[in-house]
Amino acid sequence: MIMHFQFKPLFDNKNIPGWNFSFYYKKxxxxxxxxxxxxxxxxxxxxxxxxxxxxxxxxxxLMLYHVYD
Incomplete structure (x- = not known):
């Protein structure tokens, strides 16, 4: 199970799509x-x-839920 999922836009202009993400899986x-x-x-x-x-x-x-919802 993925834990502590985080994401943020790649660019300062949030209209440009693309995201950095991170999470923990099996420590x-x-x-x-x-x-x-x-x-x-x-x-x-x-x-x-x-x-x-x-x-x-x-x-x-997770990205569909958080970004495109």
């Missing part, structure tokens, strides 16, 4: 960039392939 911190297209660019601690799909799906859901 490890992950960070990345969520692009307007839904593409996730991991910037630190890329998840293992076995967990990549689940974490990517959870990040998408």
């Amino acid at each position: 490890q911190r992950y960070t990345g960039i969520y692009h307007q297209t839904g593409k996730i660019e991991w910037t630190t601690n890329t998840p293992e392939q076995a967990e990549m799909d689940a974490l990517t799906s959870q990040v998408h859901e």
Whole structure:
């Protein structure tokens, strides 16, 4: 389960889409960039392939809930 999910706009002009995000998963911190297209660019601690799909799906859901709601 993702814990302490946070995000902030990439740009000072908040009309330009793109967000930095971070969260903890299994006591490890992950960070990345969520692009307007839904593409996730991991910037630190890329998840293992076995967990990549689940974490990517959870990040998408959280971003849709917080940003596009």
